[in-house]
Amino acid sequence: MGTEIQDFAAELSGLKERSGLSYGALARKLHMSTSTVHRYCNGDAVPQDYAPVERFARVCRASADELVGLHRKWILADEAKRRGARKAGAGGTAEPGSVPEESTETESGPEVEDVTPSEASGTTTSAAPAPGRRPSRRLRVLLAATAVVALTVPAALAFRGLTDGNGGDGRRTGAATGTAPVTPSGSGSGTGSASATPSRPASPSAGGSATAGPSASASPGSPARQGGGADDRGTPVSAVISSYNWESPCGQYYLLDREPGTVPKPPPPQDTRNWARALGGVDGGDMMLELTLQGASQEAVVLKGLHVRVVGREPALAWTAYSMGEGCGSGITPQSFDIDLDESLPRSHPVAGQDGGGVVPAKDFPYRVSSTDVEVFHLDAHVEGHDVTWYLELEWSSGGRSGSLRIDDNGKPFRTSSIQGRPEYRYRADTAQWVEPDY
Incomplete structure (x- = not known):
């Protein structure tokens, strides 16, 4: 050890x-x-x-x-x-x-095949830096920001009424698992890849994917050098999805195309996403992402906006909703942004929130980050009437350069479907069965 x-x-x-x-x-x-x-x-x-x-x-x-x-x-x-x-x-x-x-062993884990995200997210498929270089850089950057992250006031983005829109240009993405920061390299695919080559994102199947984890791709705004590849300096900002449910276990639902008698008992909170993916589940109602943004150097990076790109919009899934939490208490209501995609020119509208009982003033973009100045966003992306596939695009500028960073679900769009009007079940540990709530 x-x-x-x-x-x-x-x-x-x-x-x-x-x-x-x-x-x-x-x-x-x-x-x-x-x-x-x-x-x-x-x-x-x-x-x-x-x-x-x-x-x-x-x-x-x-x-x-x-x-x-x-x-x-x-x-x-x-x-x-x-x-x-x-x-x-x-x-x-x-x-x-x-x-x-x-x-790890869990006493309450589901009896389904383990679908642990691959730790191989640290490897690349082409033109990646030597294996020994990236971990040390990642470690230095994370240690430099530890105290800052611990004291940073989170911001939340609440995406309301996800509706149809432009699908974006679907740039190639690289995967990052768990809390590993997405640190874009010059070219190729892998952890935090930077690519100027557009490609359409794969459409998720109705059953969902059996893997989980954040991913982001960088699309520098400056022209690519002859022969392909992005700016040698890479993208100056990295993104980490450190949690898929920052209010865990409150309010988290998964839609499953299964009857209650065929659904195993829920696992501990840290394993729920893999559990749902193994059962073909889809995030229900809303998805609470915790996104940490950090610069790659001391040079400031201006974050100009965070855009929602809708890939597909279908009628809500006629599946059953299963709750992952029981007996939730009050949680923190952080600073939030309301986004109405029905507007002719959708944008994020800041609204005041609360943090630990104190009011957090509403703050719109731009934000500023560096290697020692970190921003943490709590994203509450929710939908009430549709089955939506979508991803995020972070617009940045630094030192005369500009571009965007795609943030998605391990190389695929996020997928969220409404639970309005769907049968709802919670798990009772004392009777070891799924039951309808008594409210």
């Missing part, structure tokens, strides 16, 4: 011991299995997302300074885990803790 993973596990174990909670009690509060909490605390597994780590720390009453320190240790442990995975892929032996978090 790497020292970084040991340090991270020791920090979690210390918080757990100080809280006075047993493994079982802590697991119930975190909506995890007891074995998963054990594996985190003894270093057998490192969470793929930071969200469950933060929940763990807050349940254990960690201070603000402890949250910052824990975030830094998670970044180091996550990097050590990825190094172990790359060694294993090259024929070496992976050290403990280097397995993806989704592969």
Whole structure:
């Protein structure tokens, strides 16, 4: 086990011991299995997302300074885990803790085939930098921004009434899994690829994809050099989807074309997306994405706008809605943007929100980021009457250059369908069955 993973596990174990909670009690509060909490605390597994780590720390009453320190240790442990995975892929032996978090044992996991996102997202298919270079750059950038991220006030974008529109030019995308930042390279396809070659995005099937994870592609506005490829400096901003449900587990639904008696019990919150994908599910009602944007250097990057590109719009799926949360409390209502695509010229309309009981003034684009100045957006993309496939396009400019960064679902458009009027079920652990809510 790497020292970084040991340090991270020791920090979690210390918080757990100080809280006075047993493994079982802590697991119930975190909506995890007891074995998963054990594996985190003894270093057998490192969470793929930071969200469950933060929940763990807050349940254990960690201070603000402890949250910052824990975030830094998670970044180091996550990097050590990825190094172990790359060694294993090259024929070496992976050290403990280097397995993806989704592969850990859970007491409440579904009896379906595991569909863990590939850790091979760190590899590229063409013209990629040497494997040894990207991890160190990623690590330096993440460590530089750790304290900033911990103190950044989130912004939220609420996309209302997704309707039909221009499908965009569907640029080629590269995949990034979990919290790995999308750091575009000069050309080719892979983690954070930059490409000036347009291609239509693949249309998702009704059953959904069996893989999950964010992806982004860069489309520099400056002309490509002769012979193909983008500007040698690459795209100056990276994007990370660190959570697909930032209010977890409140309000998350999946539409499944299955009867309740054939649906296995829901897994812990960190595994719900893979669970739904394995069952052919589609995000229901809304999709809450946590998007972290960061510059690649000290040079400022101006974020000029975040655009929604609708690829397809169909009648809402006539499937059954299954809730992933029970007994949700009040959550944070962050700063939000309202987007009405029925307008002749749709744009984001800022609205004031709240953060921890305080009012967050509405703030419209532009935003500014660099390697030490990070923005976190909470995106609430929801739909009430249709089945919509869509993706995001972030417009940027820096040092005389400009372009756009495509943000999608592992190389495919996001897909969200309305749950209005659909049968709805919640899982009752005491009777081990899906039941209709009593309201």
